Amino acid sequence: MPYIKTKDSADIYVKDWGSGRPVVLLHGWPLTADSWDDQAYALANAGYRVIAYDRRGFGRSGQPWAGYEYDTLSDDLADVLEATGARDATIVGFSMGGGEVARYMSRHGGRGVVKAGLISSIVPFVLQTDDNRDGVPEAMIESIKDGIRKDRPNYLASFLQSFYGVGWITSPVSQEVLDWSLMMAMQAGLKPTLACVDAFARTDFRAELAAFTVPTLVIHGTADKTVPIDPTGRAAAAGIAQAELIEYDGSPHGLLVTDKDRVTKDLLDFLAR
16 A cells, blocks of 8 residues: 545555554654654564655655645544554654644544654744744744745755754764755655745644643654754653653754664653553
């Protein structure tokens, strides 16, 4: 089942590996489901059924003009769960993917979900406002879109360096990882790339934290410059009743690569409990 069709006729590319209790992995902006491969491979080998899919507009999925707000994106998740027959699932969102997890828990009542995970997630609120002082300034959000419109490949190449914590002298990832990530990013359409910046930066999930009624693992790097930990990971853990927060001291945003073995171990430990 490489593709499923959503209720509004968008084509969603789905990877379905292994067998056992289902774990659904939601990728970050501006990547694809392949960004989860290291964890997906390990989880499938450990006896789990791993389902990962390309968000609409990204990777191998269709690029409809509309549907890049979280109501529709969470409906896509509901359609994937229904089409794959995933029951008693754990849903885990990385970065932007945390928004689908939160909106699914509130909009769809967490139907069929027994555990949740938020890794480097944008939940509950990224944008800096009067009551969210630690968030990302409005001007920075607009500069992301301006950079994409001016020279998308160049902007995303620079963005990915910060994403993975690349410095002037040392780097936690290889040039090949940066190249691979840029290839994934450039598979997306321009419209979804821009529209999803507004979705992940401007959607306020603070009132939806109460909808997390299942055990929830929160993992975040303390040196995350893409999604700062205070208004997101720490705030999410404080607002979710059954949350467990694991902080990766000194780690950047792209934990699925920079800290991949630790993420895999923490996920496996969480799933086994």
